[in-house]
Amino acid sequence: MQKRTKILFILIGLLPISMCIAAGVGAYQILPWRIPEILFSQKDGFAVLVYVRFPRIILSAVVGAMLAISGATLQGIFRNPLADPGLIGVTAGAGLGATLWIVLIGGGALGIWGLPIAAFACGMLATISVWKIAEGEGKVSTLTLLLAGIALNSFAGAGIGLMTFLADDEQLRSLTFWLLGGFGGATWPVVFITLPIAIIGLLVLSRQAAALNAMSLGESEAYHLGVSTETLKRWSIFGVALTVGAAVSAAGGIGFVGLVVPHLLRLLGGADHRYVLPGSAVGGAILLVSADLFSRTVVVPAELPVGIVTALIGGPFFLWLLLRFKREIFL
Amino acid sequence: MVELENIGYRIGRSWLVKDINVTIKSGMLWGLVGPNGAGKSTLLRLISGELLPTTGEIRCFGQPIQSYEPKELARIRAYLQQKRDMNFPFTSLEIVLFGRHPYLNGTKETDKDVSIAKGALQQVDADMFEERLYPTLSGGEASRVDVARILTQAPDLYLLDEPTNHLDPRYQVQILNLCKSICSRGKTVITAIHDLNLASMYADQLLLLRNGVAVACGPPQKVLTLDMLSEVYGIPFDVLPHPDGYSWVMPSLDTL
Numbered sequence: 001m002q003k004r005t006k007i008l009f010i011l012i013g014l015l016p017i018s019m020c021i022a023a024g025v026g027a028y029q030i031l032p033w034r035i036p037e038i039l040f041s042q043k044d045g046f047a048v049l050v051y052v053r054f055p056r057i058i059l060s061a062v063v064g065a066m067l068a069i070s071g072a073t074l075q076g077i078f079r080n081p082l083a084d085p086g087l088i089g090v091t092a093g094a095g096l097g098a099t100l101w102i103v104l105i106g107g108g109a110l111g112i113w114g115l116p117i118a119a120f121a122c123g124m125l126a127t128i129s130v131w132k133i134a135e136g137e138g139k140v141s142t143l144t145l146l147l148a149g150i151a152l153n154s155f156a157g158a159g160i161g162l163m164t165f166l167a168d169d170e171q172l173r174s175l176t177f178w179l180l181g182g183f184g185g186a187t188w189p190v191v192f193i194t195l196p197i198a199i200i201g202l203l204v205l206s207r208q209a210a211a212l213n214a215m216s217l218g219e220s221e222a223y224h225l226g227v228s229t230e231t232l233k234r235w236s237i238f239g240v241a242l243t244v245g246a247a248v249s250a251a252g253g254i255g256f257v258g259l260v261v262p263h264l265l266r267l268l269g270g271a272d273h274r275y276v277l278p279g280s281a282v283g284g285a286i287l288l289v290s291a292d293l294f295s296r297t298v299v300v301p302a303e304l305p306v307g308i309v310t311a312l313i314g315g316p317f318f319l320w321l322l323l324r325f326k327r328e329i330f331l
Numbered sequence: 332m333v334e335l336e337n338i339g340y341r342i343g344r345s346w347l348v349k350d351i352n353v354t355i356k357s358g359m360l361w362g363l364v365g366p367n368g369a370g371k372s373t374l375l376r377l378i379s380g381e382l383l384p385t386t387g388e389i390r391c392f393g394q395p396i397q398s399y400e401p402k403e404l405a406r407i408r409a410y411l412q413q414k415r416d417m418n419f420p421f422t423s424l425e426i427v428l429f430g431r432h433p434y435l436n437g438t439k440e441t442d443k444d445v446s447i448a449k450g451a452l453q454q455v456d457a458d459m460f461e462e463r464l465y466p467t468l469s470g471g472e473a474s475r476v477d478v479a480r481i482l483t484q485a486p487d488l489y490l491l492d493e494p495t496n497h498l499d500p501r502y503q504v505q506i507l508n509l510c511k512s513i514c515s516r517g518k519t520v521i522t523a524i525h526d527l528n529l530a531s532m533y534a535d536q537l538l539l540l541r542n543g544v545a546v547a548c549g550p551p552q553k554v555l556t557l558d559m560l561s562e563v564y565g566i567p568f569d570v571l572p573h574p575d576g577y578s579w580v581m582p583s584l585d586t587l
Contacts, residue, residue: 079418081418209438210438213429213432214429214432217415217429218416220376220381220412221410221412224381224405224410224412225405225433226401226402226403226406266419270422270425271419271420272421272425274438274439
C-alpha cells in the first residue's frame, strides 16, 4: 500500500477514536466502551452524551475539517504555503458581522440564529467584494485577490475595533468570547444547519485537487496543462467562502488549524493535493476535537476559548516545523 | 501545421507583437531569435492560446486556437516556460506526471502514465533524481525535469521558451538533439533561443524579431547575416562559415 493511502487510513481510524474519547471525558466521566450500552439503554449519562457532548464533538470535527481543507485549498490557489483561510476576507467579514450584530442589534435578537446568520452573510459579502475587486476582463488576478483580501481584513479589523470600543461590559464579554472561538453553544440545530453546508463545501473543494496540483506550477503553466484556471479559482473561492463562513458562524474565529494541518500532511506524505485535501479535512477534524476536549477540561469548571488553545499549540508547533524542516517545506 | 495570420498583440498603447504572418509546417524546428524584449515569449504565448491576439488569427492544425477546450489544447501543444517557482515539496516524478493532467480520466494517473513519465525522465538523463524534491534541484536539473514534463504531455506542437537556459553545453546539445528527433517524428517545435550558434546549427527555419516585428524569416544562413545581425542587435558581428556548412556568428571583439 502506498505511504499516503496508509496515512489517510490511519487518520480515518484516529478520528472516531478521538471522538469517542472526547465523548467520554468531561465533568461527567463516561468510559468510551460503555457509550453503545448507554445509548442503547438510555441510562445515566444518556442526556449528557446525546444533548451536550455529541453535537459539540460533531460540530468541532466538522469545523476543523472545513478550516483545514480551506487552508490547504487557498495555499494551492495562491501557491503559497503560508496562506490562511482568512486570507480572502471571509473570517474578518464574518467577525465584523458578528460584532455589529452583538453591539448594534443585540446578541439575543432572532434567538440563536441572529448572530450566525449575520456573521455568515457578512463573511460572504466580504469575499464577494474581494472577488469583484480582483475581477477584470473576465479574469481574476490572484495577486489582486490576495491584496484586496489583506485590505479588507484590515478594514474589517478596524470595524471590529470600533465596535469593541463602543461596546458595554456585557457586550464586550460575549464579543470577546465569540471572537476567540468556541463550541460552548453547540446544539443539534446548529449541527444540522452546518453539516449540509460542510458537505457541499468539502465536495466542491476536494474536486479541485488534481487541478490544484497543476496550479502549483503557476497559473499559466496550469493553463498549458489544460486546466480552466478561472473555473478552478471560482469554485475554490466559492468553496472556501462557504466552508469558512459556516465554520466561523458556528464557532467564531479559530486560528491556525488551516495553516498547521496542511503543513503537517505535506510533511508526512508530500504535496499532492489529492492526498493533502482529504487528509487535511480528517486531520483538522481530529485536531479540533482534541483541542476542544482540552479547552473544556483543562480549567474545569471554566472553559477556555478553543481559539486560544489552537493558537497556543499551533504557534509553537508551527515554529518547530519552520525550524526543523526549513529546507523541505519552505523552499 | 500552425498558421499565424496578421498577428498583433497590444497592451495599452504599445504593440508587443505586430504584423506577424508565418506558416509553420509540421516536422520543422523553428527558432525565434532577437534581442531581449523583441517579443519572442509573447509570440509563443500567443501561439499557445494563453494570450488572445489583438489582431489576426492563429490556426493550429486548421482550427482557430481559441476553438479548442483547454484540456483538448493541452493534448495538442505543450509549453515550456522560462521561469519557474515552486513552493511545494513535489518530487521530480510528480512534477513530470503533471504532464499527464490533460489525459487524466478520473483523478489518478494510471501505471501507463507513470511509465511514460519515467521514460521521459530517462530521455533527459534525469531519472536519477526521480524521487528528489523538485525545489531542491539545481537550475539545470530542474530544466531537464521540466523538459521531461513537456515530453510526457506528448503534444504535436512543442513551444519552448529558452529551453537551453541554465544548461551546460552537453545538455544544451542533448535537449536540441531531442528537439530534432521530435521533429523527425512529424511533430513541430518552436523555440525561443538566444544562442545564435545553436540556432544556426539546429533550426530548420528562423524568425528574427525586433520590437515585435519580424525583420527576417527563413533558413538560418539567410537570416543570420552580418548586416542583419548588426542592425538588429546594434553591435558589429563576425559571421564565419563552419566546415559543417552552417554559419558561425559572434559579436566582434573591437566593440568591447
